[in-house]
Amino acid sequence: MSAKSFDVIVIGAGPGGYVAAIRAAQLGKSVAIVERENLGGICLNWGCIPTKALLRSAEVFHLMHRAKEYGLSAEKVGFDLDAVVKRSRKVAGQLSGGIGHLMKKNKITVIMGEATLPAKGKVTVKTDKGTEDLTAPAIVLATGARARELPGLEADGDLVWTYRHALQADRMPKKLLVIGSGAIGIEFASFFNTLGADTTVVEVMDRILPVEDEEISAFARKAFEKQGMKIMSKAMVKKLDRAKGKVTAHIETGGKTETHDFDTVISAVGIIANTENLGLEKLGVKVERGFVVTDEYCRTGVEGLYAIGDLTNGPWLAHKASHEGVMVAEHIAGGHPHAVDPDAIAGCTYCHPQVASVGLTEAQAKEKGLKVKVGRFPFIGNGKAIALGEPEGMIKTIFDEKSGELLGAHMVGAEVTELIQGYVIGRTLETTEAELMNTVFPHPTLSEMMHESVLDAYGRALHF
Template sequence: MSNSYDVIIIGSGPGGYVTAIRSAQLGFKTAIVEREHLGGICLNWGCIPTKALLRSAEILDHANHAKSFGLTLNGTMTADVKDVVARSRGVSARLNGGVAFLMKKNKVDVIWGEAKLTKANEIVVGKSTKPVIEPQNPVPKGVLGEGTYTAKHIIVATGARPRALPGIEPDGKLIWTYFEAMKPDFMPKSLVVMGSGAIGIEFASFYRSMGVDVTVVEVMDQIMPVEDAEISAFARKQLEKRGLKIITGAKVTKVDKAANSITAHVETKDGKVQQISADRLISAVGVQGNIENLGLEALGVKTDRGCIVIDGYGKTNVAGLYAIGDVAGPPMLAHKAEHEGVICIEKIAGVPGVHSMDKSKIPGCTYCNPQVASVGLTEAKAKAEGREIRVGRYNFAANGKAIALGEDQGMIKTIFDKKTGELIGAHMVGAEVTELIQGFVVAMNLETTEEELMHTIFPHPTLSEMMKESVLDAYGRVLNA
């Protein structure tokens, strides 16, 4: 078999494997290099297995409130951490096998090992220093291995890893990253979560549902700092009702370790320090791109703050070399990586009408309880841009479906340009909002105005009706409030 390809992709996460499929569809001879597990972090240690854990937590939450639905459970509902984790890992293993099937189906060669760029169109693949983590995700049969491979186009899709703060580096035992938090061998009684982005808040929500005493420490003045301030405040109130302790405007400056516990020194902006003791600490202070040991420096590839610099189509400053996904910078989201990869390969192929990515239309979702979802400008950012805006709000408490579900705590907020009627932002908190947000994403991509949304018929009874009511509220025409 020839070691020469049209396209080689380094990394098989969501960005990498989707790009490989699209590349093959476009007629390119394609190969993908992977050092650890097909599907990358998202499928094996991120997006997918966390949702499986959170589903178990959601069912437990509902069971604990069964009486409010007129139901009586015979016996006590308890969580078996071993079985909860086993289900989560099984979900990942199933999808891992699915990626292997898709590579075979689309005739994409899989090269197993670690790739290093020697030229803009050449890589050397050596033995992986990161062995397959779990026996349920074995190296697929029939894959290629160590050697030199060439391609007209090489796309770097190596993803990201947890960021570590100096002096508070994860040790795998007392200080966890999402790797350890996803596979606990026991359920801690108490936990400190450092960072309240999507990863931190999702784990805080999961462990609280499991009965753990959770304290979240966030350096910014609000949790989920990228979200609209009003939505963040609403979410915080609901999380605190569930028993989470949240400290904002504070940072963990030091962690003392005992044999089987930690003490976090938490300093607030006024200089006051409190000590919080817990069984474990989760470090969730962000992620950083995997740019090391790829040979980028020797080729003169431009990087910035730990990520590869690209144009709107994934192109680097070196001809024939591209980057997509987390390694190419924020927002570090799986769906951004997938779309970025498709844009990149279609531009390479000369597909007509390919547009560069508009990052303002990338939705963000946090799967805590309550869920949070958003797209576009926050109210504060819209005002900072000098826009005149109209803002609409609608509460779950006025929606029939939400009340029937027993999920009447939430809010939908829409932001319109006052002059043009363009929808420029949508923000939600409450049950299933991560499934609702796509409606506003589609609307924004179609440059929909308030008039078109007002004339759209939403089915009844659904949670989606609140989306229209929020639009109507922005223009003083709300009907059911």
């Protein structure tokens, strides 16, 4: 059987791969996309989207308990975990189906199966019906990543869960241990804690949400502890003893080991790129610390072979993967796209309170030897936040003292994952404090705090 030829073959149909395929098709290329599991990848099916659906249920549940504060009454407030999970799966299914429609609309050939790269410009796909050989001058690797598992702490789906098990929880944990306090760990801790699980989070670093600005981490920790969460930082789970319906965790902290019993453990200790069984070594693709090494245009060094998204160096975020997908498609089509700047990519965590940031933390700016001006504004000084009944939070902005460049912005509080984009646009447009100060922010909105935080960096805050 002769090989089918395309201009571009994309391997992996997550938010990096399917977007790369659409953009390449828009630019007139013939495109095939290979996917071994679900269109939409982890993000749509097992990550970003279904977790937000779960967290929304928890948020509404939390608000129902606060009905009295708003002059409302809600009695016998409860939840049906099965129905919450069903809603989340339905949302994921709807979006995954939508990707199928987009593939059809853009005349992209979808091949379900497992891909390998036997040689440069060649892809072999193992499908239900046998194998298919494909060729293309440009191949985009977008195979994503999976949960990292530590020896002795492996998931079993019964007592010890990864994010996948947690997304389809068939029982409500009573006593929950979450290992790792990055975005995934904290989101699940927040979800189950809000629904009433006795929740403990163990973090090996000296603070939770370790990639965030220290002040934001500290603020978030206080808020979580106020909600009844137990947090152990500078701590490590050394061993899990599993018995019927019970896990005993050996947790090392401050040089001594304590044991604690739980009925459920969620492991969220990072990710591993899906680089195995593709044939990358034979092709001469460089892999470091498990991730594919690329240049700023996502080129692997092998002619015509690109790698995007979680397969490559961080930040491991869906929106970074999508943007890289567009950039690579334009590069393949002979355009001159801008390289993706990791410092201009926002990170969002949908716990309660939400956390969002872009650019440098205060510590990172100082490490670079920059003299900075820092502004802060609390939610308690904002009319809309008080009207919403969400007066806890803060916005912090960091400017270069010399040039007025916006170096970073960091937020914790209600809806900050939506607000952060204002600063992202500001950074992309290379704005300084002067433009931000002269921008008229609408009233009453949470966004006014962004203005006030900028004003505060220059000693001009009006409402605090």
